[in-house]
Amino acid sequence: MTEIRVLPSRTAYSRPDELGPRILGGEGPYLVGADGTRYLDASCGSGSLIFGHGDERMIDALRAQSRKLTLFPSRHFSSEIVERYARALLDFGPPSMSRAITFSSGSDAVEAAIKLALQHHFAAKRPQRRKILGRNASYHGNTIAGLGAGGFVARRKPYEDVLAPCTKASHAHCAACEFGLQAQICALECAQSVEDTILEEGPENVAAVIVEPIVGAALSAAPPDPRYLPRVCEICRHHDILLIADEVMTCFARTGRPFASMHWNVEPDIVICGKAISAGYYPLSALLVNERVVHGPLARDRYFQNGQTFACSPAGAAVGLTVLDRLANGSVAANATRMGELLRGSLRKELPGELINSVRGMGLMVGFDISTSAFKNPQALSPGHYSDRFQRAALKRGLVIYASSGSAGSEEGDHAMLLLPLTISEREVKEATASLVAAANDLLETENK
Numbered sequence: 001m002t003e004i005r006v007l008p009s010r011t012a013y014s015r016p017d018e019l020g021p022r023i024l025g026g027e028g029p030y031l032v033g034a035d036g037t038r039y040l041d042a043s044c045g046s047g048s049l050i051f052g053h054g055d056e057r058m059i060d061a062l063r064a065q066s067r068k069l070t071l072f073p074s075r076h077f078s079s080e081i082v083e084r085y086a087r088a089l090l091d092f093g094p095p096s097m098s099r100a101i102t103f104s105s106g107s108d109a110v111e112a113a114i115k116l117a118l119q120h121h122f123a124a125k126r127p128q129r130r131k132i133l134g135r136n137a138s139y140h141g142n143t144i145a146g147l148g149a150g151g152f153v154a155r156r157k158p159y160e161d162v163l164a165p166c167t168k169a170s171h172a173h174c175a176a177c178e179f180g181l182q183a184q185i186c187a188l189e190c191a192q193s194v195e196d197t198i199l200e201e202g203p204e205n206v207a208a209v210i211v212e213p214i215v216g217a218a219l220s221a222a223p224p225d226p227r228y229l230p231r232v233c234e235i236c237r238h239h240d241i242l243l244i245a246d247e248v249m250t251c252f253a254r255t256g257r258p259f260a261s262m263h264w265n266v267e268p269d270i271v272i273c274g275k276a277i278s279a280g281y282y283p284l285s286a287l288l289v290n291e292r293v294v295h296g297p298l299a300r301d302r303y304f305q306n307g308q309t310f311a312c313s314p315a316g317a318a319v320g321l322t323v324l325d326r327l328a329n330g331s332v333a334a335n336a337t338r339m340g341e342l343l344r345g346s347l348r349k350e351l352p353g354e355l356i357n358s359v360r361g362m363g364l365m366v367g368f369d370i371s372t373s374a375f376k377n378p379q380a381l382s383p384g385h386y387s388d389r390f391q392r393a394a395l396k397r398g399l400v401i402y403a404s405s406g407s408a409g410s411e412e413g414d415h416a417m418l419l420l421p422l423t424i425s426e427r428e429v430k431e432a433t434a435s436l437v438a439a440a441n442d443l444l445e446t447e448n449k
């Protein structure tokens with residue numbers, strides 16, 4: 001078991017009173033600490049590092065393109081590698097997509113998607129369509145508009161009064177159904193709540209509905225009922241509202257398919273890609289956009305009014321092309337499906353059920369709930385306390401997990417995810433399971449002493 005040293009931090013991101021173990025490097029699925037400790041990384045840059053750390057092909061691609069050209073003014077010139085990448089992205093995406101634009105983070109791609117939806121209706125002479133609708137317990141990045149569109153209560157809290165207004169429909173997480181229904185007897189009330197919200201706001205005022213096909217940070221890998229997303233898509237089409245799929249965490253084979261919406265044959269109007277799009281080797285994100293959207297602003301106004309310094313980066317394109325090349329034969333996605341099933345199966349079997357329940361997910365996006373009722377005095381503690389404790393217990397057992405809270409309404413409901421590299425082996429899946437089981441038992445023991 002590894003001892004965690006606590007030191008003061010000078011970075012604005014860490015809690016001022018504590019600093020985790022110092023990391024020197026990464027090797028494949030492991031982070032390597034300054035003291036030589038190896039941590040199996042099931043956080044992977046929040047799901048970005050699909051090929052793990054220190055991947056030579058990714059490093060070589062970035063190095064080679066950086067020697068030639070990293071940035072250029074994309075309004076004045078074109079670039080062969082950027083065009084090639086846009087075509088490759090469209091070939092990889094849902095068939096109806098016809099344009100691709102790259103940016104540098106999931107948050108700025110979400111922001112761009114929202115602006116593109118607004119510009120689409122503006123150019124189509126429907127300037128009153130200004131509302132973006134979201135869902136409870138969702139996360140769409142950290143800008144004022146993205147955080148506004150999301151329903152992650154704890155992350156919104158310090159900014160609540162200035163966030164972009166966005167009415168929320170119910171989420172679609174069956175284990176915490178907002179209508180108190182069992183999956184088998186529901187009539188898809190969560191999808192109906194999307195339509196009810198549209199009708200309350202007035203369909204003529206709504207520009208777009210934004211959804212994560214499988215909710216990540218806010219619900220830890222919660223896939224909806226298989227009928228849900230097709231129905232939401234139908235509702236949006238019926239009211240001439242754009243459907244934005246935020247696939248920042250689910251894209252590029254994380255869930256075993258190129259995009260999670262493909263599990264249910266749904267073709268959104270705008271698909272937001274991030275994280276795995278560069279396998280973590282360059283700050284890259286993208287929007288894929290269908291003809292319906294392109295025929296709005298891009299045709300009439302001639303371009304999308306949303307310039308950004310790192311948009312259309314040749315360095316990002318080179319990294320992105322290498323990722324696509326490696327995903328092309330489907331073996332990485334197949335491994336994600338196989339290893340994901342193995343991992344969920346062994347977690348369900350081996351984890352103490354009184355603490356961990358509702359193991360879920362698709363491919364190597366794996367999540368579960370942490371039941372605070374397993375502890376002696378759960379009500380005295382703040383939400384997120386036990387997911388934080390569980391994260392630390394896992395770290396002591398050499399495993400990095402992605403812990404979160406808010407799956408049971410407001411800030412209540414602790415949960416966590418494992419987001420291993422998609423190239424993970426059976427042996428490493430067994431190691432992750434053993435470390436997580438040991439961490440769960442450690443936590444039960446220390447908290448219930």
Ligand SMILES: Cc1ncc(COP(=O)(O)O)c(C=O)c1O
Pocket residue numbers: 046105106107108110139140141142212216217246247248249274275
């Ligand atoms: C679904 C979703 N959208 C948007 C974002 C924001 O991406 P980034 O952190 O790259 O800005 C995230 C990040 O976790 C995400 O999971």
